[in-house]
Amino acid sequence: MDASLPYLASARHLWRHPWQLGLGVLGIALGVAAVVAIQTTRASVSHAFDAATAALAGGATHQIIAAPPGVDEQLLARLRRAGVAPRSTPIIERTVTTLGDAARTLTVLGIDPFAARGHALAGAMPANLAFLTRQGAYANAATATMLGVAPGDRLMLGFSGGTIALELVAIAADTLPDELLVVDLATAQEAFGLAGHLSRIDLLLDTGADDSAEIERRIRALLPANHWLVAAGTLRATLGRLTEAFHANLGALGLLALLVGLFLVYNAQSFLVRQRRELFGRLRTLGVTRAQLARVVLFEALLFGSGGTALGLALGLVLARRLLRLALQTINDLYFHLQVAELQLSVPVLLGAALLGIGGTVLAAVPAIVEAARASPRQLASRIAGERTAAKVIRRVAMFGALLIAIGSATLWLPSTSMQLGLAALFLLLLGGALLVPPLVHTALGVLQAPLGALCGHAGFQATRAARRNLSRTGVAAAALALAVASGLGIGTMVESFRHAVDAWLGQMLRADLYLSAPGSDDYASGGALDDALLTALASVDGVAGITTVRTLTLTPPGDVLKLTGYELNRRAFDGFQLLAGDRDAIWRRWQREPIALASEPFARKRRLAVGDRINLPARAGTLSVEIAGIYRDYGNGRGTLAIDRALLENAFGPIATSSAGIYLSASADLRAVQRAIEALLPATGLLHLRPQQAIRDASLQVFDRTFLIAGVLRDVATVIAAIGVFAGLLALALERTREFATQRALGQTRAALWWQLMLETGLLGLLAGLCALPLGGLIAIVLIDVVNVRAFGWTMAITIPWPMLGHGLLLALGAALLAGCYPAWRLAAQPPAAALREE
Amino acid sequence: MTAAIALHRVSKSYRNGAVAPPVLRQLDLEIATGTFAVLFGRSGSGKSTLLNIIAGIDPPDAGTVRIAGTDLGTLREPALTLFRRRHIGFIFQSFNLLPTLTVAENVLLPLQLNGVVRGGADPLGARRIAALLERLGLADRHAAFPEELSGGERQRVAIARALVHQPDVVLADEPTGNLDLETGRQVITLLDDLVRDAGVTLVMATHSHEVIGRADRELQIRDGRIAAVSR
């Protein structure tokens, strides 16, 4: 058994300095909270997304999918009669929108309830089959409430091919996903004009069976051309990339939170150890061995770590709850409906955060233990010697930081397209950069000492000296502050640059004066509300000089999503393509004559395509082979788009509904008048939306801003947490130095002078940390823009420096530091110096 | 009979930037068991350094240090620490009491570290401490914290702490330096009595002539050596 008195002596010290103890534990808690909040939000969003897609997949193990127009419906009977897939559910899935201004997106799922046994969606079916009637549909209670309908009510919905009418006949169990209307397969085929085809067949195969490979082989043998058997996860994973922008954002933020958290925890713990150096020195003199002392420190670290971690977990979850609501709102507004507002307590996240809190705390105690063990008792008792070792440590840390930067840079240069690797490199660079902060501040203070002394007299001299001397204690806090501010700047710069690029891109891409759009652009459907008759009528409206149209089609061969856009273009519209490669005039000459395509930048980059390459697409009958004639800038779709001529698209895939039309006016035409004339031509369903160019542009930027709103909020949360952490760290230092200040007061230093010195000292530190944050933020921005974005989405952009943001960053760092100086200064003023001096 | 303390050709210097002025130069010293030796000399002459080297807190650059027959140079951590806590008692000018432990706990600490008592409620330790505090006139202050004591009381606690585990050697570094004349005199008298009763070797660095007068041996340290050895 260890002697108990060293523990008692150490514990009583902390108990007598509740501020330091509290701030230390708070620092640990904040670090843990930042990580828990952001990672839990991320895990919850991921989970909600997976749950939503899994619910629609109905627990299937495999799916059969096909090139447009879809899976041949005869296939199901062939599979069934061959006895290879008794659990097989034919599915038609379509996106529809409610009509009117506040259009909401819903999914209509057509299933055969008789074949659907074993399919998860069948379990939620209402207890009668009344929905088998011609327009019958069922939904869960939440969806019915959202749509404002009760059983017996009729619903009008829009899709790319026009409108459909359904009747809600029953309310399904709550296990049915939200914003889903289930209809009979026949109803779906009739409503969407899909006779003969299915979206997919969901299969429940016994993957554990001995003959499962044989079964799969037999199923494949039955598949017609351009039909594929894929594992259910494949399609889900592919669709999962829908929200990859969101995930990449949160991933980068989670990483930054981890780093900031790491520094905060380290800072807090090293403080708690360092302030008791003298005590430890005396204990060593009295014969406490190194091992005994190490055990005391470790035990305490475990205690703080556990306490701070518990607090941090709780705090982080509270924060995560709020963040999640915001995140879901953004996703629901922009992508599709996610119903799960439940916080997903991810065990790895919580364990990771606990490890960070407790492990980080213990790890942060290690240098103190090593120092205590290595130094002789005489050195330990002396602070100066401690600071001297600290200076040595700072130099070593600087070297380590430089090493990390070198490794990080090397990682970036690796010829890889892995976003994870990019993020890992960013992590190394930032850690390295943060480690360079204390040495940089140290050097800067050395340089500033003389000029500040000249400028501010004794206070200036004293402040730089003190700041420099205390850097062994404030260095980590400064690094955390710099890191947090840099994260904000980096992400801010990325978003700003992105927005700038998108704005410029929209400006060039949107050439028509008016745009007419139909809902559900990604579906395969012929005819539609924007039919040829309407287009002809539009062309003859007075003042209309020309019409261009867009048709889109999404192909999902196994493990891939190919977005095809069929353009009916004029030269003016064609010039809207901002070509990154390829000869504009040559392409235009070939456009309607040859099977050529323009690849969007992400498309080309992800598939490593260059001008002149060919790509084969699974078409209705056989394969469509097109040559990449050019590569154009596009921020619209992270998966990439292939732009081809309308005729090429429809020849290969059959007639496809027009999703939007661009209307070009003659020079003399009056926009308002033409707009009114066109509106008179539109069907009264409200399915089609006519908007001027500027409105599209504004709406696009609004969508952009909403996408990054959550990123902004998360960034601010991380920054505020870091600021609080730094505040706590600096405050702890100032409180620890109460006696030093009291001595100065006793020596005749005025309150004002002392205040001034303290402010100058913390202000200098904050300012220097802020200055360090600028290049660090730039580094983050560059890596995010040139590596992470390129790898995640494949698009490039120029960096736009947001000057006001830089100012804000500096102010934030300065403010947090100054604020930290205020309380001790106030306390010093309020307290007679003798009280602070009395303490042994 | 082995000398309690035997130093042979001990040298020590402290690096200060580029220069390393020697503090002790090839110093030789032997002090017999039970001797009360005083160490005097000008400030900075190396008194504290010599005490630290004898205590094993600070290793010499060269030479050998034997305490009660043990060559400290052959001891590594943690043996050195274990040796120190068993054989050495230390009294500092600035008391160096643990501010967060009570008087009784401060005194108990060496006993606990040496495994004489386990935990705080050992009746043997409690009796020994009570007797010691009684003798030092601190019987009613055992539950007080150091900051609540006067300087003289603090130093008496330090004496109790240095003697409680019955070390072979007690080292005192200007124990009266922070005390007034009268209090200093009382403290020295107590220390002298206790040390002689226990037969412990005491080495005390001091400036006080009165103290020097009470000692068995007077050692003056000058130019890094023992310059004058009386008696």
Next chain:
Amino acid sequence: MRGLASLLAVLLLAGCGADPGPSTGVEPPFALTAVLGANADDPGFARALAPRRFSFPADHGAHPEFRTEWWYVTGNLRANDGSEFGYQLTLFRYALSPEVPASTSAWRTNRVWLGHVAITDLSARSHDAFERFSREALNLAGSTAEPIAIWLDDWRIERDANDAWHLRAGEGGFTLELVATPRKPPVLQGEAGLSRKSAVPGNASYYYSLPRLDTQGTLTTPRGEFEVAGTSWLDREWSTSALGAEQTGWDWFALQLDDGSELMLYRIRRADGSIDPASAGTLVDPTGIARPLGASAVIVTPTEHWRSPNTGSRYPIAWRIELPSQGIDVTVTARLPDQEMALTLRYWEGAVMISGQHQGRPVRGMGYAELTGY
């Protein structure tokens, strides 16, 4: 009359495919009313009002003008190694409405099918049952007249030109592939094939049986593949009537005696515990001549019960059956107590054995019993 068929309507309307359990929410009778509502007596369907002229083989095929119809084969089989089996293969047709709705979608249909397959392995003392549902669309399920074939997925009953019935079905490691050849001409049940279910006119079905088919083929179970031979019974019935509310369950027996005669009996149990007077039976002599039996001609006394550990239902598994007028006094015993069909619709259907007296001579036999409403 097979009681199961009446429950089929309830099942389909209660949400077929839905797992049974509390989530179903709506009680079957409500669902029945909700959907059938006014068209419970839909005039669009044909009804069994009077005896009809049966014409074979055409009547072996489907009668889509009636709401429900089924092909119901049961039998006892024996393998070379002495292993003994019972089997059941049933295909039900049910029409949601009289007419096929017009649609661009091939899935739009008024007909749905339900199939049950069960294999009792008496040597392993195990009973396994499977069910399937399908709409009659895209050849997933249906019937043809030439040749006479009925199928649901890969479960199939087909009659060849030589009057041999080919049966094929399987799932989950069990398959049966059998050929059953009738030894007697069809027996018209009830009043020349009109089987009345109550005093209400039209509440009746057309019902005939092939009471004895020599059967051989292959049976596969997880224990292995068996060449088997034995005797089967084919029941055919079609109607538009529904079960009366006061009728709570049915006991049905198809018994094949080793003196060459067969006995079919059904007992409709009423809520008050009495036997519905519409209960009836038929005794077929070795030459194939059938004698209808009224409810009062038969005394059925359960002598032993078994409680299902799965569902808690208590089924009779042994009976004394007396037909004093025919000199029949036999004991009928389940060959395995647990032959409960734990499917979406729960009932008991299993192989039974017979021993006793027929006109003073000892008689033995095999057969099948169906118990619903327990």
